[in-house]
Amino acid sequence: MHEFSIVDSLIKLIDRQPFDSHEIKSVVVSAGPMRGIDENCLQWAWKETIHDTMLEKATLIFKPLPWVLHCKQCDKKFETEDFGAPCQCGNPNPTLSGGDELTLESLEIFEDQYDNSILNKTD
Ligand SMILES: [Zn+2]
Numbered sequence: 001m002h003e004f005s006i007v008d009s010l011i012k013l014i015d016r017q018p019f020d021s022h023e024i025k026s027v028v029v030s031a032g033p034m035r036g037i038d039e040n041c042l043q044w045a046w047k048e049t050i051h052d053t054m055l056e057k058a059t060l061i062f063k064p065l066p067w068v069l070h071c072k073q074c075d076k077k078f079e080t081e082d083f084g085a086p087c088q089c090g091n092p093n094p095t096l097s098g099g100d101e102l103t104l105e106s107l108e109i110f111e112d113q114y115d116n117s118i119l120n121k122t123d
Pocket of ligand 1: 071072073074075076087088089090091
């Protein structure tokens with residue numbers, strides 16, 4: 001189940017942050033649709049992985065991202081739930097732009113909140 005390797009990547013990112021893992025209350029993560037993440041599997045992998053670690057109290061909050069398509073005809077980028085959506089200009093075949101993002105959006109520690117201005121993106 002590839003959700004375990006995603007959790008491993010997340011934990012490596014969290015380990016690079018300037019606070020102790022046991023202080024972390026929640027972790028907000030976003031991922032593009034190409035990652036193919038099943039949220040139930042991800043939550044299960046998360047709980048299995050953090051069990052008996054410093055991160056044991058941390059909650060994972062998962063935000064799935066929409067598809068981002070790019071139209072070569074009018075050079076527009078747009079978000080959509082539908083991978084096969086046409087562009088508004090009439091082009092039926094906009095190309096996929098990204099979709100494999102995996103980003104640590106924010107961390108909440110038991111005292112404060114940190115946003116992604118101090119966190120690193122994966123890739
Ligand atoms: Zn277009």
